Amino acid sequence: MTNQHKQQSLASAKVGNLIHVTYEDHIVWCDKDPTKFNDPWVLETCGWVSFENETAIRIAWERLIKPSNLPEDGRFPQKGLTIVKSTIVKLEVLST
Numbered sequence: 001m002t003n004q005h006k007q008q009s010l011a012s013a014k015v016g017n018l019i020h021v022t023y024e025d026h027i028v029w030c031d032k033d034p035t036k037f038n039d040p041w042v043l044e045t046c047g048w049v050s051f052e053n054e055t056a057i058r059i060a061w062e063r064l065i066k067p068s069n070l071p072e073d074g075r076f077p078q079k080g081l082t083i084v085k086s087t088i089v090k091l092e093v094l095s096t
Contacts (some may be wrong), residue, residue: 010085011092012065013057022090023061023083044091045081057080058065 013019024040047059063075 006026010091011090013052013091014047015052017049017096018046018094019049019059020044020092020094021083021088024087046094047080050080056082056084
């Protein structure tokens with residue numbers, strides 16, 4: 001993916017979009033041969049964009065659709081991932 005195409009893909013992702021992202025992840029290793037960890041691993045994930053700025057994009061893996069038995073503060077604990085945009089290899093908007 002060219003840098004220009006990557007920038008266009010990143011710009012097309014808006015809060016609320018369902019996306020598929022391929023990205024380079026950091027590697028933590030301990031008591032292993034370090035020569036086996038010279039390059040970042042490439043991972044993928046899907047989810048809904050819940051935040052985006054110039055440097056990062058936050059993806060929620062699940063969303064509350066029907067409120068029932070919410071905590072007193074009215075907040076639903078979410079799970080997701082924040083990805084540094086410079087590590088994104090490919091981004092596809094699946095639905096808007």
